[in-house]
Amino acid sequence: MIVKVDAARCQGHGRCAVEAARVYTLDAEGHCAVNGRTIPPELEEEARIGVEVCPERAIALEP
Amino acid sequence: MSISATAGTAPAHVPPDLVRSFSFYDDPAILADPMRALSGLHDGPRIFWNTINPRHGGSWVLTRAEDIRYVTAHPELFSNKGQFRMAAVIGESWDMIPGELDPPDLHNFRKLVGAWLGPPAVAAMSDQIRERAVSLITGLIDNGGCEFMNAFALRFPVSIFVDLMGLPQDHAPMFLQWEHGIIHAPNMNERAAAISGVADYLRAVLAERRRKPADDLFSRAILAEVNGVKLSDDQILGICFMLFTGGLDTVASSMGFQFHYLAEHPEVQARLRTEPALASRFVEELLRANSVVVIHRVATCDTEVSGVAIRTGDWIAIPTALGSIDPEDSQGSTGVDMDRRAVRHMAFGVGPHFCLGMHLARRELTIAVEEWVGRAPVFRTDETRPVKYKGGGVFVVDTLPIRWD
Numbered sequence: 360m361i362v363k364v365d366a367a368r369c370q371g372h373g374r375c376a377v378e379a380a381r382v383y384t385l386d387a388e389g390h391c392a393v394n395g396r397t398i399p400p401e402l403e404e405e406a407r408i409g410v411e412v413c414p415e416r417a418i419a420l421e422p
Numbered sequence: 423m424s425i426s427a428t429a430g431t432a433p434a435h436v437p438p439d440l441v442r443s444f445s446f447y448d449d450p451a452i453l454a455d456p457m458r459a460l461s462g463l464h465d466g467p468r469i470f471w472n473t474i475n476p477r478h479g480g481s482w483v484l485t486r487a488e489d490i491r492y493v494t495a496h497p498e499l500f501s502n503k504g505q506f507r508m509a510a511v512i513g514e515s516w517d518m519i520p521g522e523l524d525p526p527d528l529h530n531f532r533k534l535v536g537a538w539l540g541p542p543a544v545a546a547m548s549d550q551i552r553e554r555a556v557s558l559i560t561g562l563i564d565n566g567g568c569e570f571m572n573a574f575a576l577r578f579p580v581s582i583f584v585d586l587m588g589l590p591q592d593h594a595p596m597f598l599q600w601e602h603g604i605i606h607a608p609n610m611n612e613r614a615a616a617i618s619g620v621a622d623y624l625r626a627v628l629a630e631r632r633r634k635p636a637d638d639l640f641s642r643a644i645l646a647e648v649n650g651v652k653l654s655d656d657q658i659l660g661i662c663f664m665l666f667t668g669g670l671d672t673v674a675s676s677m678g679f680q681f682h683y684l685a686e687h688p689e690v691q692a693r694l695r696t697e698p699a700l701a702s703r704f705v706e707e708l709l710r711a712n713s714v715v716v717i718h719r720v721a722t723c724d725t726e727v728s729g730v731a732i733r734t735g736d737w738i739a740i741p742t743a744l745g746s747i748d749p750e751d752s753q754g755s756t757g758v759d760m761d762r763r764a765v766r767h768m769a770f771g772v773g774p775h776f777c778l779g780m781h782l783a784r785r786e787l788t789i790a791v792e793e794w795v796g797r798a799p800v801f802r803t804d805e806t807r808p809v810k811y812k813g814g815g816v817f818v819v820d821t822l823p824i825r826w827d
Contacts, residue, residue, distance in 0.1 A: 414767065
């Protein structure tokens, strides 16, 4: 599973990094910094939580 | 000129079947239960023209999260300029910053103000925020109960604003009075007087800090540069005014809804008492179920939203609650579920203007919950005195009488 972050949509709310801290980290300006990251199976559920809490719907997961 | 909500007529380009007259200020359904009244709008058209909008004449109203994301994500089509109508009311022309800026200024000023309100800055203020909460609560415990809004929800955030600005605590009551005037004044003259009161006060402090710098936010603003240029008095005023209006009634009202829920659910108080770490989850879920702010945008060109024609200069009202509880978008319901697996909401807005004060707001709200359930006896609503709401640009809990069990 791979994380896809739409940089045009991400505004830096930072909710992903709070609710799913083992998957998502933020850059210096608070934007999601893990575009393209491969998620190990044991963190897939946490990765989904990050997708669900994003107010901008900027995060997607690809197989 | 009265602020009370009267219906105008819809412009010619609005299809008649999309015209409604629904007062966010004083519709009986809003006064009875604002969130339930708002959720009822999801049964109607996804976008409609509301003939009642005291701030901007009539306006469009967005009801769906998807449309709210679209409009807020396109500041080139839908501008923030003039949305708060503060300076204009007193015959002045400064912008609230960054809330009334459009790109590219928006980005530069958000970076500046964001640094003062980001997670590290809020962490540094945390102990003082907690002290303010504790001292207010301990002063109330022997009373057997209180009117929560006046006794705590309004006073707590204003004390934090005063600390943030480096002002003396005994000026807090004055800010409370001005806040009341800006939000609830019965007529435009009184509202203008309150706006002038705040603007004159902030200008006087700014002039004083220009003469004699201190270690506070005014002095940091004086030293700051955006694009290599120092800020003007009007720009610093716009920032400080934004901090004032952004963080008071919004936090107080969110707290009102949260404590109304707690007062009606002693079992949730009990759970939070044994599991204090759940306080932030509680706050988040309650922000979702009770998003109190209505934001506005103005169309910069002829365009459309969901196939509906919007004309240049049309105002668009966006009740964030409708995005937060939209059943088409999320876990959307007004019902509270502490064990919801993921909480998504628009209480702090979406798009490039989302609330810069959200870290501070979350901190204040979470500390309030932690300290109340940790220190006060179990509390309930006082059945002999009704809970009252008011509508407007922010849906507020006006009166919340509680008593200890």
